[in-house]
Amino acid sequence: MTAELEIKVTNRLGLHARPAALVVRAASPFASEVFLVKDGVRINAKSIMGVMMLAAECGSTLVIRAEGPDASAAVKAVAQAFAQNFGED
């Protein structure tokens, strides 16, 4: 099963260390593989190094993609991590 969702990084400061940790924690519990895709570059959302290196800046558009048995739940959780911690609570 594959699930996908496009989101915008709304945090003024972009995606950096501490928020990156939140994304990794949200993605990690799922059996599915979870990726963030930006400008054709795909990284593993369970890897802090990967998420940081993606270095998404404010206003950029990302795709959250998950492949596996709990794909849609995983996408939802990661999107929520973005919404809760980057956007308005």
Added chain:
Amino acid sequence: MRVVRGVAVTGGYAMGPGFQVEANVPRVAQSNIPASQVRSEIQKFNRALNRAKRDLQAIRKRALRRLEGRVSEIFDAQLLMLDDRELYHHVTQAIKSEHISAEWAYHRQVEVAMEVLQKSKDEYLRQMQGDIGAVARRVIQYLQGLKQRTLADLRIPSVLLADQLTPADLVQLPRDLVLAIATRAGSRTDHTALVARSLGIPAVVGVRGDLALERKGQRVLVDAEHGSVYFSPGRTEIARYVAHTRRTARAALDRERLADQPALTADGHRISVQANLELLQEAGFAQTCGAEGVGLFRTEFLFLSGERLPDMETQLHAYRRLAKLFAPRPVTLRVYDLGGDKLFYAHRAEDEPNPALGWRAVRLLLDRPALFRTQLTAMYRAAAEYGNVRILFPMISHLAEWRKVKEFALSVRSELEGEGVEFLHDVPLGAMIEVPALAIEADRLAADCAFFSVGTNDLIQYLLAVDRANPLVAKLYDGFHPAVLKTLQAIVKAAKAHGRPVSICGDLASDLRALPLLVGIGFDELSTVPGAIPQIKAVLGDFTLPEAEGLLKEALEEETAHGVDLRVRRAWKRWSRRTGKGDSR
């Protein structure tokens, strides 16, 4: 004498023997291993990761005890780096397929990430390089069997000199052994500076020039007010340092002498003097100053960098600690006063033309129920253990809004009932009076509100229609304006009619001249910056309650702030002649 300069990040002075912190930077070169060694090399890598992880977990735990939540989060990302499966996979793959040593494989992989971050336009991401570097160094030192830099040789209080100190270094060191730090790396906003500030260590970073000692134990003076580091300082520099130390010591003595004394007028009328706090770290200082509770804790300062709002657990931890520190004395937690001049809320859609009259405080919170709920949950729960927590709501502007806020708080409380967590049922809910409309409604409000706290800064600004940050009109901003005094009097009268305690926070409360007027008006509690508390206690005893009331009566007959001011001055002159102290204002 030799002097080098850098960036002062904390303030303060310190002098003592210099201690050179050796960087112990591991050298990594490409090295190959025989195929037979692949398995043991991976095992070695696993062991190194585990040991580094144990270290960091211990450091994080220590940081949680010594620093507030936001600061200790620095170590969360570092721990996740050690758990990074992707990184692990790349390293072990390289060991298996290329037959290279673990340290070379790891080093190479980390370097790739560092290079990407180096190029980032985001300052925070560039700073992450320092954190990643620190973790990588730790792992590689274990892989090479090198000793971790524990600074174990540091035995006497010293000034630490280093190319770079990490947040972990600072957290691990006993505070009393570190007089000050001076480093070549670092900036005002990086994590090391953040931790130094949190721990109150005088620090000069980004030093251009040589930090090497000419001999062991050479005397070093760090001036973290101006960003200078003196090696073998001369007489002038030492004199300046001594004068500063003496001033600090004298202030400390005053604080100690008065700290345990109650605040009483000459005829024994008692006032509770409490502290306004922004950070947990200030709590200790406030206690040394003799604060009889926290009259105002500005919770919006809990998020240092404005990246995101602290979650429930982080807030609960902070509020609980504060409640515990001051129990059984009251701790007043004010819900976020975001917006307006406090632009910590990084996610604001756009700037408002007139933020002081705009979307802020409870107006914003009522529009963001999830945010509001999280904060109130933490407050209700934090109140459970010691029962000394009060919740204060800023910027209420009409009765209906107060009812809405209260209803919201009570709904959060009922949700908690179903969850089986500990919370206090009867947390006093109070309104901050800073909008004139609410001052006019004070009587009806008092019937439904557990306590009042008057925020004078905004109240005066709104009442007199003066922006005190605007130099063209700032002189019109005056707490002695008779209309201000009358408004304060009406608020206190309404509170007393309903038996509600009423406190005053804001700059007027720290203004010693205004003290007799505020006492005359009938405030039971003053909440001020901690440093002003000893002086308030010291001069409160110069006059009696009837004298303060008499002065207020006279003052209210005046038409101008200037007239009020003259009367107040005359009264102080009379009192100080009587006490023989000289004019203390």
